[in-house]
Amino acid sequence: MLNDYVKIHGSKDGLVIITSDVSDIDALKEKIINRIERSLTFFKGAQLTVKFRNLGVDEKSLDELKEFVLENYGVNVRFKKIQERHLKNVTSENDIFDGLEEGMTKFYKGTVRSGQIVKYYGNLVVLGDVNPGGIVQASGNIIIMGTLRGIAHAGMSGNLDSIIAASKINAMQLRISNIISRSPDNDIEALYPEIALVKKK
Amino acid sequence: MSEVIVITSGKGGVGKTTTTANIGTYLSMKGFKTALVDTDIGLRNLDVVMGLENRIVYDLVDVVEGQCRLKQALIKDKRFDGLYLLPAAQTRDKTAVNPEQMRAITEELRQDFDYILIDCPAGIEQGFKNAIAGADRALVVTTPEVSAVRDADRIIGLLEASDVRDHMLIINRIKMDMVKRGDMMNIDDIMDILAIDLLGVIPDDENIVISTNKGEPIVVDEKSLAGQAYRNLTQRLIGEDVPIINLDTNYGLIDRLKSLFKISSSR
Numbered sequence: 001m002l003n004d005y006v007k008i009h010g011s012k013d014g015l016v017i018i019t020s021d022v023s024d025i026d027a028l029k030e031k032i033i034n035r036i037e038r039s040l041t042f043f044k045g046a047q048l049t050v051k052f053r054n055l056g057v058d059e060k061s062l063d064e065l066k067e068f069v070l071e072n073y074g075v076n077v078r079f080k081k082i083q084e085r086h087l088k089n090v091t092s093e094n095d096i097f098d099g100l101e102e103g104m105t106k107f108y109k110g111t112v113r114s115g116q117i118v119k120y121y122g123n124l125v126v127l128g129d130v131n132p133g134g135i136v137q138a139s140g141n142i143i144i145m146g147t148l149r150g151i152a153h154a155g156m157s158g159n160l161d162s163i164i165a166a167s168k169i170n171a172m173q174l175r176i177s178n179i180i181s182r183s184p185d186n187d188i189e190a191l192y193p194e195i196a197l198v199k200k201k
Numbered sequence: 202m203s204e205v206i207v208i209t210s211g212k213g214g215v216g217k218t219t220t221t222a223n224i225g226t227y228l229s230m231k232g233f234k235t236a237l238v239d240t241d242i243g244l245r246n247l248d249v250v251m252g253l254e255n256r257i258v259y260d261l262v263d264v265v266e267g268q269c270r271l272k273q274a275l276i277k278d279k280r281f282d283g284l285y286l287l288p289a290a291q292t293r294d295k296t297a298v299n300p301e302q303m304r305a306i307t308e309e310l311r312q313d314f315d316y317i318l319i320d321c322p323a324g325i326e327q328g329f330k331n332a333i334a335g336a337d338r339a340l341v342v343t344t345p346e347v348s349a350v351r352d353a354d355r356i357i358g359l360l361e362a363s364d365v366r367d368h369m370l371i372i373n374r375i376k377m378d379m380v381k382r383g384d385m386m387n388i389d390d391i392m393d394i395l396a397i398d399l400l401g402v403i404p405d406d407e408n409i410v411i412s413t414n415k416g417e418p419i420v421v422d423e424k425s426l427a428g429q430a431y432r433n434l435t436q437r438l439i440g441e442d443v444p445i446i447n448l449d450t451n452y453g454l455i456d457r458l459k460s461l462f463k464i465s466s467s468r
């Protein structure tokens with residue numbers, strides 16, 4: 001049952017475990033070890049970020065846990081405390097957004113014109129076009145109910161699973177996390193809605 | 202009730218000054234008291250297009266600096282009653298005036314004029330900010346070129362951010378033969394990107410260059426198609442119901458369908 005609320009995904013921060021409220025250091029320890037033991041080779045030598053909402057675990061116990069995991073499993077753990085607002089899935093610059101399926105979403109009405117930037121630490125829906133020279137950025141998914149002709153950057157804080165969808169994609173550039181793809185130089189005009197995502201190897 | 206209308210574009214050389222001169226001239230021909238204000242300080246040329254260069258004594262910067270009264274700086278047009286020009290200074294630059302001062306000048310002009318047209322310099326810096334400061338509405342001029350449309354888009358965004366939300370588009374220098382061959386952006390392509398209302402389309406016409414050099418706006422020429430386009434456009438500006446002049450614009454749609462087929466069959 002423990003694994004039900006342990007989510008794992010890869011990102012630029014290495015592997016990340018996001019777990020819910022933690023009030024007991026032993027429960028947290030159990031969760032982490034449990035997860036590591038299930039795929040030891042996978043974790044070996046890796047950097048592991050654990051995100052949780054701290055409800056009364058002190059720094060000293062966290063440090064001890066960190067030591068313990070490093071010694072016994074060779075995994076370097078980093079703890080990241082989730083703020084209240086993150087529970088609503090709004091992230092900040094460096095936090096990986098985990099609300100791709102269900103999370104905070106901004107609805108932007110209007111055309112994003114050349115020189116304008118619309119940025120949101122969550123999912124972003126644009127009810128209009130994004131013109132050449134315009135930029136939309138989100139830490140989650142980006143959905144454009146119009147033509148994307150500018151630059152869209154989804155998963156900007158590091159989530160490779162985020163997508164970019166638009167009624168028509170004639171984008172100058174698509175960026176998902178740290179992956180950039182630009183439009184072919186002999187661009188053919190888009191005719192139907194498309195979704196951009198990162199190919200899994 | 203008077204209106205202050207700024208003519209702007211982002212990119213230079215697309216026809217702001219030509220448009221200001223022609224709309225202004227036709228407004229006065231229709232009996233409206235009209236003031237043209239050249240805010241292109243340091244690169245003035247509305248006076249040349251209007252053929253009034255040799256009458257300049259004072260200019261916009263002189264008014265702002267209190268060297269003269271506004272009325273002294275206004276030059277009366279040589280052809281039409283009720284048409285006046287407030288020229289830009291040639292020996293200064295855009296920083297000689299600020300937006301508050303521009304707003305004060307447009308407010309003062311409202312007392313005496315029905316329409317005040319502001320000819321905006323190229324760019325998005327101080328000169329642009331000055332030009333839009335007192336404006337109720339904006340006319341965004343573009344040519345059917347990707348770079349001009351891009352700049353128009355940028356300008357529309359900046360106008361909206363500055364709360365000038367009443368804006369319309371003028372497409373200048375369209376060449377129907379090039380559009381027909383698919384060598385030029387057509388009106389639909391441009392409208393698709395800019396997504397604002399179209400006030401009018403002006404054909405590319407070498408007579409505009411000739412008339413500009415003579416200091417005689419083409420709108421005065423009864424027989425000219427470009428003149429007709431400016432007359433229609435001005436009528437729509439003041440709320441009269443005239444159709445957008447037919448420059449064979451149907452070709453826009455046909456072209457589109459053709460290229461649709463081309464693309465789908467090549468996929």
Ligand SMILES: Nc1ncnc2c1ncn2[C@@H]1O[C@H](COP(=O)(O)OP(=O)(O)O)[C@@H](O)[C@H]1O
Nearest residue numbers: 213214215216217218219374404405406410413
């Ligand atoms: N429709 C047109 N057809 C041909 N030439 C034009 C047309 N509109 C403008 N021009 C020419 O283009 C040049 C630039 O126009 P101008 O009005 O000075 O542009 P801006 O004020 O935007 O810099 C001028 O030489 C003008 O005569």
Ligand SMILES: [Mg+2]
Nearest residue numbers: 217218241246
């Ligand atoms: Mg000019």
